[in-house]
Amino acid sequence: MVKKLLHNIFFKEILKGLKQTFSHYFVPEVTIQYPHAKLPLPATHRGALCLLNYEDGKERCVGCDLCEAACPSHCIKVVSVVEEKDNEVIRYASNFDIDITKCVFCGFCVEACPVNALAMTKMYEYSTSNKRDLIFDKNKLYKIGETCYTEAKQYLVAHDQEEDDQVASEYRYRFPSDLHPDSN
Ligand code: SF4
Numbered sequence: 011m012v013k014k015l016l017h018n019i020f021f022k023e024i025l026k027g028l029k030q031t032f033s034h035y036f037v038p039e040v041t042i043q044y045p046h047a048k049l050p051l052p053a054t055h056r057g058a059l060c061l062l063n064y065e066d067g068k069e070r071c072v073g074c075d076l077c078e079a080a081c082p083s084h085c086i087k088v089v090s091v092v093e094e095k096d097n098e099v100i101r102y103a104s105n106f107d108i109d110i111t112k113c114v115f116c117g118f119c120v121e122a123c124p125v126n127a128l129a130m131t132k133m134y135e136y137s138t139s140n141k142r143d144l145i146f147d148k149n150k151l152y153k154i155g156e157t158c159y160t161e162a163k164q165y166l167v168a169h170d171q172e173e174d175d176q177v178a179s180e181y182r183y184r185f186p187s188d189l190h191p192d193s194n
């Protein structure tokens with residue numbers, strides 16, 4: 011009874027709480043003041059997808075549809091075109107759309123691509139109030155690829171898909187007319 015009375019008189023619980031609070035003044039801060047401060051992300055980070063060009067500016071994507079087939083969320087739509095122009099046969103994606111609202115960032119599409127045309131970046135700030143803005147079309151994907159080129163290359167290297175530009179050019183698909191320019 012006396013013990014309980016003393017306990018109440020000296021507000022022991024409040025003192026215990028204050029001690030706990032003040033002890034945190036001496037603990038290093040762990041909170042990051044986002045968006046003013048940002049944590050560095052690893053090269054393996056799975057952010058926004060992008061499409062890449064070769065060093066000479068040519069599109070890597072040959073519109074083979076393998077990424078579309080590999081996507082578990084069915085959020086990629088590729089429309090391919092085969093054209094013959096000046097004795098040269100080319101195949102490319104005339105339309106390439108990714109519905110980011112459905113994407114689960116698994117990276118399967120990047121792994122499935124035989125020419126490393128797709129990659130992931132560290133870009134993650136693209137929230138919007140308009141859902142339609144989250145359908146990334148071909149232009150937007152190539153634009154992200156240009157802006158985040160270094161990160162995209164780092165992603166491919168970190169995932170053992172590419173070492174450097176020389177390896178990338180070895181993956182490059184050669185159309186028959188490229189290999190035998192005089193055959194037509
Ligand atoms: S990261 Fe996964 S879910 Fe997203 S588009 Fe690629 S395969 Fe589909």
Ligand code: SF4
Binds near residue numbers: 124127
């Ligand atoms: S991104 Fe790669 S897998 Fe997808 S259509 Fe283009 S070449 Fe094929």
